[in-house]
Structure formats: C-alpha cells, structure tokens
Amino acid sequence: MKGIFSVLVENRDGVLSAVSGLFARRGFNIDTLAVGETDNHEISSMTITSTGDQRTIDQIEKQLNKNVDVIKVRRLSDAKSVCLEMMLIKVAYNLSNRTPLIEFCQVMGAKVMKVAPKYLLIEYHDEPENVEDFIKAMKGYGIIEIQRTGTIAMEK
Amino acid sequence: MTVTGAEAMVKCLEAEGINLVFGYPGVAIAPFYEGLYNSGIEHVLVRQEQNAGHAASGYARMSRKPAVCVVTSGPGATNLITALATAYADSIPLIAISGQVSSKLLGRDVFQEADMRGATRSFVKHSYLVKDPDDIPRVFKEAFYIASTGRKGPVLIDIPMDVQQAELRKQFHYPEGVIIRGYKPEIKINPIQLKRVINLLDQAEKPLICAGGGVILGNGEQVIREFCEKFNIPLVHTMMGMGVLPKKHPLNFGMLGNNGKPYANKAVGRADLLLVVGARIADRAIPKPEKLTRRAIIHIDIDTAEIGKNVGPTIPLVGDLSEIFAMMLDGDISRKEDSWIEELEEIKTSTVDTRVFSDRLVDPNLMVQKLSEKLDDDAVYVADVGQNQLWSADNYIMKEGRFMTTGGMGTMGYSIPAAIGAKLVAPEKQTVAVIGDGAFQMAMNELSTMRNNNVDLRILLVRNRYLGLVREYQHKNYDSHYEGVKLSDWPDYGKIAEAYGLTYNECASNDELDEKLNWFLDGEGARILVCDVDSENNVK
Numbered sequence: 001m002k003g004i005f006s007v008l009v010e011n012r013d014g015v016l017s018a019v020s021g022l023f024a025r026r027g028f029n030i031d032t033l034a035v036g037e038t039d040n041h042e043i044s045s046m047t048i049t050s051t052g053d054q055r056t057i058d059q060i061e062k063q064l065n066k067n068v069d070v071i072k073v074r075r076l077s078d079a080k081s082v083c084l085e086m087m088l089i090k091v092a093y094n095l096s097n098r099t100p101l102i103e104f105c106q107v108m109g110a111k112v113m114k115v116a117p118k119y120l121l122i123e124y125h126d127e128p129e130n131v132e133d134f135i136k137a138m139k140g141y142g143i144i145e146i147q148r149t150g151t152i153a154m155e156k
Numbered sequence: 157m158t159v160t161g162a163e164a165m166v167k168c169l170e171a172e173g174i175n176l177v178f179g180y181p182g183v184a185i186a187p188f189y190e191g192l193y194n195s196g197i198e199h200v201l202v203r204q205e206q207n208a209g210h211a212a213s214g215y216a217r218m219s220r221k222p223a224v225c226v227v228t229s230g231p232g233a234t235n236l237i238t239a240l241a242t243a244y245a246d247s248i249p250l251i252a253i254s255g256q257v258s259s260k261l262l263g264r265d266v267f268q269e270a271d272m273r274g275a276t277r278s279f280v281k282h283s284y285l286v287k288d289p290d291d292i293p294r295v296f297k298e299a300f301y302i303a304s305t306g307r308k309g310p311v312l313i314d315i316p317m318d319v320q321q322a323e324l325r326k327q328f329h330y331p332e333g334v335i336i337r338g339y340k341p342e343i344k345i346n347p348i349q350l351k352r353v354i355n356l357l358d359q360a361e362k363p364l365i366c367a368g369g370g371v372i373l374g375n376g377e378q379v380i381r382e383f384c385e386k387f388n389i390p391l392v393h394t395m396m397g398m399g400v401l402p403k404k405h406p407l408n409f410g411m412l413g414n415n416g417k418p419y420a421n422k423a424v425g426r427a428d429l430l431l432v433v434g435a436r437i438a439d440r441a442i443p444k445p446e447k448l449t450r451r452a453i454i455h456i457d458i459d460t461a462e463i464g465k466n467v468g469p470t471i472p473l474v475g476d477l478s479e480i481f482a483m484m485l486d487g488d489i490s491r492k493e494d495s496w497i498e499e500l501e502e503i504k505t506s507t508v509d510t511r512v513f514s515d516r517l518v519d520p521n522l523m524v525q526k527l528s529e530k531l532d533d534d535a536v537y538v539a540d541v542g543q544n545q546l547w548s549a550d551n552y553i554m555k556e557g558r559f560m561t562t563g564g565m566g567t568m569g570y571s572i573p574a575a576i577g578a579k580l581v582a583p584e585k586q587t588v589a590v591i592g593d594g595a596f597q598m599a600m601n602e603l604s605t606m607r608n609n610n611v612d613l614r615i616l617l618v619r620n621r622y623l624g625l626v627r628e629y630q631h632k633n634y635d636s637h638y639e640g641v642k643l644s645d646w647p648d649y650g651k652i653a654e655a656y657g658l659t660y661n662e663c664a665s666n667d668e669l670d671e672k673l674n675w676f677l678d679g680e681g682a683r684i685l686v687c688d689v690d691s692e693n694n695v696k
Contacts, residue, residue, distance in 0.1 A: 010338065014273055014285070025278045055464065062461035068282040068302060071338045 002031075003050045003057040004076040004083065004153050010069045011037055011044040018069055019046065028052060028060050032085075032128075032150030043071065047152045076153050083153040086125035088113070089135070092142035093120055101141055108134060119144050159328045161289035162187035162320040165253070166195045168296035171330040174224050176200060176215070176580065178208040182228025184268060185255030187320035200580070200609055203601035205232050207573035209239020209310075211605075213248045214538065214577025217560055220375060222249035222303045223577065229255045230268030233314075234275065238567060241279040243310040245564025246396065247373055249303040250310035251296075252280075259287050259316040272314045281309035282339075289322045297331045306341030307459040308373055343458070345475040345483070353454050353473050354487035356429055360452075362496045363389050364427035366412065369396025369563060370434020370457060371477060379481040380433070381405075386485060388492040390500055392420040394435050395549050396563040403554040409500055413442065415546045415695065419504040426499065427451065434458070434477055436564075437466040456480055516690040517664055520544070520618060523687050524551035524590070526669050527616065530677055532586045533557060536578050540571035540591035543624040546695045548590050557585070569598030572615065576602060579611050586614070586677065593619045593643055603656040606682055614676055615684045617649060620691040628694045649686050659683040 009015050016035060023030050031049040038045050050060055057075075064073045076083075093101050101120065105112055110124040124134050128151050135146070159167065165188055169177070176198045181189045192199055202208045208225040216223035227236045233254040243250045256262070257269045273283045282302050284295045292315075299311040357363055371380055377400050384391055384407045392412045393400050401408040410417035412424055424430065424442075433456045455463050455470040456477055463472040473480060513519040524547050531537065539548035539561040552559060560578065562570045575589040591599070596617050606613055623641040630638055653660035659681060663672035669687075676685040 017274065018277055021277050059461065059465060062463075066459070066461055068336060068339045 001051070001054065001057060002078075003052065003060060004078070004081065004151065005046075005048045005050070005061065005064065006074040006076055006153055006155070007046040007048060007064060007070060008038070008072040009044050009046060010071065011042050012069065015044070015069045016046075018067060019048075019064070022063055022067060023048075023050065023060070026059065026063060028056060032148075034150040034152045047150070049151050074155065076155055081153050081155045083127055083151050084125055085128045085131045085151050086123070086149040087131055087134070088147045089122050089124065089138060090119045090144035090146075091122060091138050092118060092144055097141060104137065110134065157327075158323045160187065160191070160321060160323050161286075161292055161315065162191040163194075164289065164292040164324055164328050165296065165315070165320070166191035166197065167328055168293055168330060169197060169224060170195065172222075172296070172300050177224040177226050178202055178211040178215070178577065179226030180205045180208055180228065180232055181226075182230075182232050182255060182268070184229035184257060184317045185226060185232075185253070185315075185320075187317060188226065188253070188255065188315070199226075200576075200605065202573065202605050205235035206239045207569075207599065207602050207605070209236050209243060209250065209252065210567070210570050210573035211577035211602075212250050213239065213243050213246075213570075214560065214574030215581055216243075216248050216250060216577075217574075218536065218558065218578040218581035222251050222300055224251045224253065226253045227255070228268070229257055229272075229317075230270045232268075233272045234270050237276055237279060240276055240310045240312065242562050242565040242567040242570065244279045244281070246369060246562055247308045248310065249308040251299055251303055252310055252312045254312065254314045255320070256285070256314045256316040258318040260318065262316065272312060276312050279310070280312045281307075283312040283314065285314045285316075286319050287316070289319050289324045290326050292319075292324070293328065293330050294334075298334050298336055301334045302336070302339060306339075306343075307370075307457075307462075341458075343475045345480055346473070349471070349473050350480070350483060353471060354484060354489060356452060356454065356471065357387070357389075357431070357484070357487070358489045360429035361493070362427050362499075363429040363431060363492065364423055365389055365391040365431045365433060366424070366435055367391055367393040367397040367400040367433050368435025369394065371397055371400045374434060374458065374477045376400075376434070376477045376481060379478050379485065383481050383485055386491070387489050388494065388497065389431075390423065390497055392416075392423055394563070395561065397435065398549065398552070398559040399554050399557070402556060403552070407497070409504065411549055415549060417507075417550075419500070419507045422503050422507070423500050426503075429454065432456065432470075436462055442466075513666060514690060514693050515666060516693070518669060518687045518689055519666055520547040520687070520689050520693060521551045522666055523616075523618070523669060523689075524548050525553065527588070527590075527673055527676075528553040528555075530673055531555075531557070531588065535586040535588065536560065536575070536582070538571040538575040538578065538587070538589045540589065540595045541566045541568045542592045542595060543620075543628065543695050544590050544592045544595075544618045546625070547618075550695075568595040571595070572599040572602045572613070573605070575613050576606055576609070576611050579613055580609070583612070587612075588614045588616060590616045590618065592624060593617060593621065594623045597643075597647075600652060603652070603658065607656055607658070611682060612680065613682050615682070616676065617684055617686045618689055619649070619686050620689045620693070621645060622691045624691065625695070627691065628696075631694065649684060653684045660686075662686045662688065664688045
C-alpha cells in the first residue's frame, strides 16, 4: 500500500537528512519527497510518499513522530486529500508530429514553455497518476529529459 | 558579567547537578577543559574515548540520571560512536559533548574534522551542532530533558572551538523549562485503554508479566513487585529486565528467551494473557514472535514505536509504566488462584537442572552461582559480552542489587568501564565485572583509569583462551572449523595485574572456587581473579 505523509519539521540544517536517514535506516523506501518553507520561515513542510505493507507504513509514522525535529505528522489518504505533482519534460518532435503533440498538450492543459528546433519543453501538473499517463503518452514522441517535483498533498 | 561559551557549558552542567564527567581532551575541546579547571566538577580521564561513553553509561544506570562524557573532535569523537550506539540500544540517558573545529572551517575537511551530527544520526536520540554561544543554555537544557524523559537515550552536543571561546552576548541564564515543538514526552494514559487492560487482567486466569529493561529505566521495580504480589501474578523477564524481582522471589519464573530458562519459556506458552512491560520483544527473547499471537498480549511501553514493531496484534498501553502500574494497583482485578503459580512451580521443578558441572578446570555455571551466593545483597554485577554474559544471566542469583550488561548492542569490553562508572556512584557497594579474556583485552587499558581514581573494582576474568561464543557458533554451525577465534596464552595476566599494581589470583578447579572467591571479595583494593574454563565448555 501507499502511504502519503504530510510532515511539518523545524526549518534547520540537517533536518532533511535526519528525516530521509530515518527512512533509509529502517529500510523504508521513499517514493517521492517534496520540501518547502511554510508561511512561518522556522517551519518547513514535507510531503513524503512511501510504499510498504500496513506495518511498515505504521512504523514510518511512529518513527517520524519520535524525531525531535518533526513537529507534526499527518497521514493522508488519497480520497480525503488533494495530491498534485508538477513536471517539466522535453519531448522531441519532427515536422510530421509537431501539430498533434501541441494539440495533445492543449487538450491535457499542459503548457509549452519553449519551442526549440528539435524539442518542446512542456510543463504539466496534475494528480500523480495523470502525470504518469502523460509520460506514457510522450514516450511515443521520444522523451529527452524529465524533472518531477514529487507529490505534494493537502487534506481537503 | 559576560561568560564564554565554555564557561556557559560548565555552568549548564552545574545547573544540572553534574559533579563528575568522563572524558578525553584534545585541542578542539580545550576551552571547555579550561572551564572545568576552574569549576568543582571532577573529570575522570579514561584511556580511550569509547570507554568514556561506557563509564558514563554505568554511572547513569547506577545514579538513574543522565551522565556526561566529553571528547574532542575528529577521531576522539568517532571513537565515541560505539558507546553512543550501545547506550542508544539500551536506552541509557547520556549527554555526549564533542569538540568541533571552528565553525568558520566546518566542511573544509581540516585537521581532526568529522561530521559528528551526520555520523551519529542513527545512534542518538537527538543531536545539536551549536553555532551561536547564546544557544548553549537552551541546548543543554533541552539535551538533558530529551535524554532523561520518555524513552531515555543519548544526546550529542557538538560544539565548535570558536563557539566555546566566544563570549555570550546576553547574560547567562539557565532556562527553567523547555519548549520543543516536536518533542512532547508526557503521554497521557488513555483511560479507555487502561480500563480495557484492567478488565482483561481481571478476567485472565493465567496472566504472566514479561518485564524488560524499561522497567528498571522507568524506576518501576517496586510498583511492579507490589502489583505481582497483590494480584498473585507471576513474572518472567528479559536479560535487561533482570532484577525487577529477586531471583528467589516466589513469583519470579526466570529469564525467557534463547539463553533463558526453559520453564520461563514454557510459562509464556501456558499463559492466557501476556503483559509485556518495557521490552522490545527482540529476537533474543522471543525468536518467533508470530507464535505468540494466538493469545492476548498487552504491551505497555513509553515508546509508541515499540508497539507492534516486533510482535502484534497487541493491546497497546502507552505511557510511564510506574504511573500505569500505580493505577492498575487500584484497579478492580481479581487475585489469581494459587493453582496457576503451582502449575508453573511444577514445570519449574520438573525441568530440574540436570547439568553436571564440568570437573575440567572451573565450571563457569558453578562459578557464577557461587560468586552470587557470596556477594552482598545489594551488590552490583556487571556482565560483559560473550559466553560470560550468558553464563552470568543464566546462573546469577539476583538479590536486591543491580545486574548490568549491554543487552541491545552487545559491545565487548563494556563491563570494566561501566563498572568503574557504577562504582563511582556508589563506592560503598560491592562491584564486580565478569569478563572473558577476549573482551578484557579490549578494555584492559582502563585498569589505569581504575587505579588512578582508586576504584575498588573486582574483575573476574573468565579465561578459556578463545573468543568463546564465536567458537561455540563455529562448533555448531561450521563443523568446528575454528577460524580467527584463538587468543593463545598471552598475555600473562599476573604480569598485567602487577603492572597496574593490582593484586591477582588464579583459580583452576572447582575445588578451589570457594577459597579463591572469598579472597576475591574480601578486604580492600581492586583485584583480578582469573578463572580458567575449559574451551570445550559451551553455553549449550
């Protein structure tokens, strides 16, 4: 199963490595990790997604709670929260497929940020599964490079 | 009046009531040592940094308060890591202060720079790198608070040299309380859960308490004893839980686990309700925790993360165990029938000790039995790691004293420095370290610490000229292919003792044991007794 954690932490040096180290030490894999300051510059917010059985996900939550630099841990469920991911992707094109590619982006609400002679740089954000689907669709054109932010999530 | 960072550090220790620290100085911590020089705090110089940590561990366990160890940057600090890991595994409250290179030089790999916060991350409860001298009072207050509350453990304070030298801009003020957003150890006991537990205990016909080291760390021995006696509930314990009840207490059914008593394990099998208290249920105590799940298990622990980690499903009750047991003492619980105790007593007597003591050299089981009979009721027994630890745990007749060992990490050489620490807390108590010849050679540098500080420690050295427990493992699992385990006949321990000005004796047969142990425990002054054990004499 998938666990989505929204974690408030002290915005200090070493805290990110303490939190990620906690996962590594217990053999828990981090699927995605997104970090940023909150409106209070002393506090950062992290969204961490991880996969594991019920016991693993429970242990992750408990171990996060034990960390002194962790202020609050919330476990989010897919149904009761909004999950988003943003992606920048460079997709190759040629004269024959350029128009359908641009049309596809328009339909999906993806934004073409730059048209280079051989590729388009596209920005796309959506629910994580849709981002996956978008990537699959781009594979037919030829993906040159991808940057993803990882999931950010918030309770509804 | 302004003070320097180093002076502030000393003031913080004074405010915490610390009057003794264990350490090993170096340039990066020299300003703090100047502060110590001008204070009333005693410094015990160890001979290797790891032992500063172990000595502080013994001191903390005996005084039941956090103890302090101090090291310099780089190799001094990295040498301490094993001791921190040991204390962390056993939940011992330590404050480790390490010097660090100047803050301006951090990250440049200058002489004796080591990233201690990064290196110790998985072995400490929390760590600090202090970059501003004005943070010192708050950091120390928090460190002592974190180390000694909730599930106890070591806290590291890494302080760059320039921070120790700089003057505080503000007046020194030691805070009265702490505000840590992410650390709230006071757990309110869940009244519904407590009621459920009391109900289960009331209905149970064959309840059994399984007590771990957390009971001792939580100062819960007395209240659990009252609880057992009031409701006629028997108890088994882990290795770290030795001493919750005296060994000969009628409700104590011994140590469970791989290396424990068969009747203790059988008691676990017969119980209809298991009350696990302050124990991790790690592999050594219960190798197959999944087998336990067919009966009701109540798990009481201060650490939420322990619940369900190794055994489940359970009825959890999180909180301070002394508080919980005090509440349960007033609970509506029926006093258990004597038939349950009689059933266990019967198992105990039917699994009589059929062991025949080896007549080759000294039998280690007999040695521990005789030693514990002769020890004072309140003696402190520190067992090292290896066969000697298992012989000790199996045969030691616990009275009202303390049994200490490193159950979690199993760090060789722990006993001598830890016993030095314990003895410095309670010089009036008979203190014995029982150690094998492998571990002794890891820790014998501390004999001079012992001498320098007039620590009257009795060291019982179990000599079989092998790394016995590994040898035993190779015997059972690798067709007796003994590789890398032979210690040979060196050194001559009599000469080692002489070199350190210690009195010395050897015992090579069971017949001599009484006389030699009497010599060992009598009179004044630290001494070493070597007991020769046959290398073929295995734990099992």
